[in-house]
Amino acid sequence: xxxxxxxxxxxxxxxxxxxxxxxxxxxxxxxxxxxxxxxxxxxxxxxxxxxxxxxxxxxxxxxxxxxxxxxxxxxxxxxxxxxxxxxxxxxxxxxxxxxxxxxxxxxxxxxxxxxxxxxxxxxxxxxxxxxxxxxxxxxxxxxxxxxxxxxxxxxxxxxxxxxxxxxxxxxxxxxxxxxxxxxxxxxxxxxxxxxxxxxxxxxxxxxxxxxxxxxxxxxxxxxxxxxxxxxxxxxxxxxxxxxxxxxxxxxxxxxxxxxxxxxxxxxxxxxxxxxxxxxxxxxxxxxxxxxxxxxxxxxxxxxxxxxxxxxxxxxxxxxxxxxxxxxxxxxxxxxxxxxxxxxxxxxxxxxxxxxxxxxxxxxxxxxxxxxxxxxxxxxxxxxxxxxxxxxxxxxxxxxxxxxxxxxxxxxxxxxxxxx
Amino acid sequence: xxxxxxxxxxxxxxxxxxxxxxxxxxxxxxxxxxxxxxxxxxxxxxxxxxxxxxxxxxxxxxxxxxxxxxxxxxxxxxxxxxxxxxxxxxxxxxxxxxxxxxxxxxxxxxxxxxxxxxxxxxxxxxxxxxxxxxxxxxxxxxxxxxxxxxxxxxxxxxxxxxxxxxxxxxxxxxxxxxxxxxxxxxxxxxxxxxxxxxxxxxxxxxxxxxxxxxxxxxxxxxxxxxxxxxxxxxxxxxxxxxxxxxxxxxxxxxxxxxxxxxxxxxxxxxxxxxxxxxxxxxxxxxxxxxxxxxxxxxxxxxxxxxxxxxxxxxxxxxxxxxxxxxxxxxxxxxxxxxxxxxxxxxxxxxxxxxxxxxxxxxxxxxxxxxxxxxxxxxxxxxxxxxxxxxxxxxxxxxxxxxxxxxxxxxxxxxxxxxx
Ligand SMILES: [Ca+2]
Ligand SMILES: [Ca+2]
Ligand SMILES: [Mg+2]
Ligand SMILES: [Mg+2]
Ligand code: NI
Numbered sequence: 001x002x003x004x005x006x007x008x009x010x011x012x013x014x015x016x017x018x019x020x021x022x023x024x025x026x027x028x029x030x031x032x033x034x035x036x037x038x039x040x041x042x043x044x045x046x047x048x049x050x051x052x053x054x055x056x057x058x059x060x061x062x063x064x065x066x067x068x069x070x071x072x073x074x075x076x077x078x079x080x081x082x083x084x085x086x087x088x089x090x091x092x093x094x095x096x097x098x099x100x101x102x103x104x105x106x107x108x109x110x111x112x113x114x115x116x117x118x119x120x121x122x123x124x125x126x127x128x129x130x131x132x133x134x135x136x137x138x139x140x141x142x143x144x145x146x147x148x149x150x151x152x153x154x155x156x157x158x159x160x161x162x163x164x165x166x167x168x169x170x171x172x173x174x175x176x177x178x179x180x181x182x183x184x185x186x187x188x189x190x191x192x193x194x195x196x197x198x199x200x201x202x203x204x205x206x207x208x209x210x211x212x213x214x215x216x217x218x219x220x221x222x223x224x225x226x227x228x229x230x231x232x233x234x235x236x237x238x239x240x241x242x243x244x245x246x247x248x249x250x251x252x253x254x255x256x257x258x259x260x261x262x263x264x265x266x267x268x269x270x271x272x273x274x275x276x277x278x279x280x281x282x283x284x285x286x287x288x289x290x291x292x293x294x295x296x297x298x299x300x301x302x303x304x305x306x307x308x309x310x311x312x313x314x315x316x317x318x319x320x321x322x323x324x325x326x327x328x329x330x331x332x333x334x335x336x337x338x339x340x341x342x343x344x345x346x347x348x349x350x351x352x353x354x355x356x357x358x359x360x361x362x363x364x365x366x367x368x369x370x371x372x373x374x375x376x377x378x379x380x381x382x383x384x385x386x387x388x389x390x391x392x393x394x395x396x397x398x399x400x401x402x403x404x405x406x407x408x409x410x411x412x413x414x415x416x417x418x419x
Numbered sequence: 420x421x422x423x424x425x426x427x428x429x430x431x432x433x434x435x436x437x438x439x440x441x442x443x444x445x446x447x448x449x450x451x452x453x454x455x456x457x458x459x460x461x462x463x464x465x466x467x468x469x470x471x472x473x474x475x476x477x478x479x480x481x482x483x484x485x486x487x488x489x490x491x492x493x494x495x496x497x498x499x500x501x502x503x504x505x506x507x508x509x510x511x512x513x514x515x516x517x518x519x520x521x522x523x524x525x526x527x528x529x530x531x532x533x534x535x536x537x538x539x540x541x542x543x544x545x546x547x548x549x550x551x552x553x554x555x556x557x558x559x560x561x562x563x564x565x566x567x568x569x570x571x572x573x574x575x576x577x578x579x580x581x582x583x584x585x586x587x588x589x590x591x592x593x594x595x596x597x598x599x600x601x602x603x604x605x606x607x608x609x610x611x612x613x614x615x616x617x618x619x620x621x622x623x624x625x626x627x628x629x630x631x632x633x634x635x636x637x638x639x640x641x642x643x644x645x646x647x648x649x650x651x652x653x654x655x656x657x658x659x660x661x662x663x664x665x666x667x668x669x670x671x672x673x674x675x676x677x678x679x680x681x682x683x684x685x686x687x688x689x690x691x692x693x694x695x696x697x698x699x700x701x702x703x704x705x706x707x708x709x710x711x712x713x714x715x716x717x718x719x720x721x722x723x724x725x726x727x728x729x730x731x732x733x734x735x736x737x738x739x740x741x742x743x744x745x746x747x748x749x750x751x752x753x754x755x756x757x758x759x760x761x762x763x764x765x766x767x768x769x770x771x772x773x774x775x776x777x778x779x780x781x782x783x784x785x786x787x788x789x790x791x792x793x794x795x796x797x798x799x800x801x802x803x804x805x806x807x808x809x810x811x812x813x814x815x816x817x818x819x820x821x822x823x824x825x826x827x828x829x830x831x832x833x834x835x836x837x838x
Pocket of ligand 5: 003
């Protein structure tokens with residue numbers, strides 16, 4: 001029989017007892033932030049559970065990691081602590097375990113309706129890097145800007161390409177995004193365009209949250225890289241295509257990206273995703289030894305982007321993709337990131353890059369969906385080439401189990417006009 | 420008569436009473452880090468001065484900013500607090516003021532020989548960005564890789580190009596740098612090179628330390644940008660040219676840079692540098708309004724790089740440059756960085772990019788000095804194309820006053836073989 005919780009969880013919920021994603025929340029606007037896990041329509045306050053002495057395993061019973069304003073201390077503890085927390089919480093929340101189920105006062109204190117809490121970025125992010133690991137995305141962007149012959153650069157099949165991103169402007173789902181201003185390409189010999197971005201885009205991504213880091217100078221072995229990854233979040237790497245196009249040669253994207261990046265508040269652990277693991281694509285050419293994994297894993301996570309156009313009541317699905325379209329795995333990304341000795345720290349974020357699939361309906365950004373504005377996207381009556389002020393972009397993702405979902409909730413943001 | 424301190428300061432010292440650069444140090448290996456200023460051969464412990472109640476100005480008398488393990492809280496207070504601290508310290512250290520001069524017990528507690536302390540990275544660096552603001556450097560790199568016709572990209576004269584760097588691997592002067600491993604370009608149709616970098620380089624740079632930040636979505640006006648800059652440090656942006664060359668298209672430098680970046684322990688304030696300010700180069704084309712400053716300022720800071728080759732007793736000067744070679748000013752860099760709404764935070768670091776001058780003797784990295792390894796650099800008997808294991812690179816910088824120097828000390832690092 002499937003594991004069930006004493007808390008009623010709708011079969012369509014993203015947060016059954018099989019999931020238990022971690023986040024950080026404030027029960028009231030003035031309360032200090034604290035860690036929690038989502039269960040059905042509730043968040044379980046882990047500081048309350050810890051205060052009640054219910055984390056009684058060998059690692060967590062003496063830790064104050066759940067009395068912190070973010071998850072960094074818990075992330076630093078590593079997989080044994082994460083497994084212990086998961087086992088404790090699955091037991092505590094199960095329908096057959098009386099400890100919490102029959103303790104009305106503790107339930108009152110520790111279970112808060114999700115609708116009442118404010119979710120925060122769950123970790124202090126020291127550094128954020130963004131990869132470029134979907135072959136379909138790389139091919140589409142390359143075809144648009146360099147033609148089909150040279151679509152994918154020769155280095156792409158040998159290493160997971162990435163750039164350093166901006167950590168300060170990472171915000172949690174629900175935060176409005178102000179349309180950036182900046183320079184765009186000049187038309188002909190004129191001066192560059194300057195003003196609000198005219199090609200504001202989303203990018204459908206996911207990102208890995210780093211657990212234990214590595215010392216400067218000591219690379220992480222690709223076969224041990226999973227031990228450094230706590231879990232995944234949904235991510236929208238908002239992008240201003242005109243700013244990006246003008247600035248990116250030769251040092252890469254900068255202001256075209258750094259005005260905002262949205263992540264889901266919930267981190268789904270690799271443990272919860274394990275039942276949905278699948279083979280990663282066969283890689284040809286064979287990767288260099290430092291990137292050759294004994295087991296090369298992706299996850300079957302269904303991803304969807306909806307746009308709710310300004311002034312409209314309904315949102316429209318604009319793309320359906322899947323995490324399993326990634327060519328380079330997150331463990332290869334992490335191993336590559338450290339091969340030069342670069343040190344990762346708990347809470348660092350590694351974006352996958354835009355996750356596009358092979359079919360046009362699975363492209364992960366408007367740049368691809370409208371072929372850089374050459375065609376219109378129809379949204380239930382209104383049309384879009386790029387995002388307009390007031391548009392809301394909603395990313396969702398989940399894995400389908402037998403009678404339950406393991407999901408990420410949503411990652412959303414609305415475009416506000418420039419100040 | 421010039422301001423003098425009761426502490427004897429050699430005329431060649433970088434740290435007279437006119438300078439008073441800020442850093443963070445540990446008096447003993449086990450002591451907690453605390454802020455200090457350099458004066459002659461001593462560091463003045465600001466936590467001791469604060470504990471003695473000697474910061475008695477209106478802003479600092481009620482602040483615990485000098486009882487912190489880094490400068491971030493002081494940085495966040497802004498220029499009025501920085502000016503107050505400077506005035507208090509210049510008075511306290513002056514030859515005519517008895518308060519500290521005649522207090523043997525407080526002198527004992529608060530003045531520690533520089534030779535005895537351990538210096539640390541003085542601030543928690545949330546984000547680090549690196550610009551590309553020397554025209555000579557841009558031209559040399561462009562000529563090498565694209566030929567003299569297209570040396571400088573069309574965007575370069577319109578905006579201060581930059582990329583996001585890696586904050587985690589920023590280390591303080593004196594930290595050894597482990598030679599990175601990674602992929603380099605394939606020769607012909609072979610697989611890529613993999614192994615220790617064969618083209619390890621330094622980059623002579625300086626960097627601005629951000630004081631008060633800005634809110635996400637709210638750009639900083641270029642004429643107010645100086646209020647967001649506390650001071651400058653020396654910086655060596657170690658670069659692996661083979662790794663960089665293979666990875667950087669299309670998203671910019673990543674592992675070719677992220678294995679280590681060294682900064683000087685001392686931040687020289689803009690106040691101390693003010694007597695050495697000079698006009699920045701005339702910009703043609705005229706910058707867009709958001710980059711057009713009422714006063715466009717550089718500083719006359721003499722910069723020098725020495726290499727002490729492995730096994731040799733003496734170091735050789737390999738380049739002499741000057742901060743005033745920058746085309747884009749640090750205030751333009753900061754204003755540009757925020758024009759899209761990107762938020763800066765106290766302690767953020769903005770590198771200038773390699774500071775090359777017009778003459779070959781003023782080029783700021785080996786890539787330029789040896790023209791990508793096409794010629795040898797002679798170092799007093801031994802020769803180099805790129806750095807070898809055991810080589811030490813020492814950057815110094817100072818401004819020459821009338822009878823005194825305002826200097827940065829050194830920014831050094833030695834290359835260790837790969838692990
Ligand atoms: Ca991206
Ligand atoms: Ca640089
Ligand atoms: Mg972004
Ligand atoms: Mg570097
Ligand atoms: Ni069952």
